[in-house]
Amino acid sequence: MALGYGPPTLSDPTFRRAVLGTVLYLVLVSLLSAGIAAGVRHNGAAVGAVVALLYGPYLVTLIVPMPAHTLHLIQKISPMTAGLAVQSTVAGSATAPLQPWGGLAVLAAYAAGLLAVGGVLFKVRDA
Template sequence: MRTRHARRALHAEWTKLVTVPGQLWLAVAVAGLMTGVGVLVGAVQRAPNCPVAAACPAPDTTALALSGVYVAQLAAIMMGVALVASEYQPRVILLTLAACPRRGAVFAAKSAVGTATVCAAGAAGVAGALAAGGALLGVRGLDTASFGDPALQRAAAGTLLYLLLVGLLAAGLAWALRHQAAAAGSTAALLYGPYLISRIVPMPPHTLHAVQDLSPMTAGLAVQSAASGAGTAPLGPWAGLGVLALYTGASLALGRVLLEYRDC
């Protein structure tokens, strides 16, 4: 019985996704922004011109090629929010729960569809950014890593996981807030807020490092750095991504509890 409910819920959510053009365009936006910004960044870079090579450390070209994640995550946020909160206005969620009364099955089905969609779009975007952006960086005279480089592979996989976690974070907040603008705004504030504060507000190094370690975006994107502790946060690559995973887990847990016990 549970398996049948799960299959029915999954089929329903997949049907909604492929028949709603807006959500499909958000998936295209994730891939397009990831690749497009990577190409743009690669096109404007210049090789450092220093008389002493040691005085100008080489830029992290992998992180530069993948810098489109800062913009592409907005599309991932909107996708995670749209999959959930769009059914609360107008109250289509009542029809969804009438067709599949097991709320856990609906929650799992939406999470699975969102995960598959963001993974597919993110993988295309990451591959495009590394191929096109990396090629442009090479043309501009910068040393780029090969696709067989373990650091590049880790940065690529980590960026894909980052986009996935951001999408699920937004979905969890959408379950909790039941409003598209509120959920999208809250997720964006949680990601960009601490980052902007750390850039604008002067603070001692230990305070700055604490803010970076606790910020889901700066901690999560440490996975793009070629060297441990040299990225957007002092944390190691996977430890930083773990911080974002904790935020996402808390968001999904809150959304799941409220869906189960709150009147829709």
């Protein structure tokens, strides 16, 4: 029992949400990546764009000094930190100042938008 918390069990609804949310997070990141890959159509550029989109805002918040409200805004709108909010099982320990399902919704919006843009670009170029 570390830090006053018992071992997680699947009977705990918070833990089940974190497990299911992690699976959904990975699915949404793969859909986001597929949308970027369809739009860019180059392996190296697609990998670079996905890494920059996921890790770029987080790295900026670590490197650039900024006020707390700006930091929270960037965390709310960046796909990685917002999506990872679903993994928090302890109140106040999330990576983004969002509710767990709200953070996953931000990532889903990114995935849907990039899939749509990638699909349109793919169709226009290969028409």
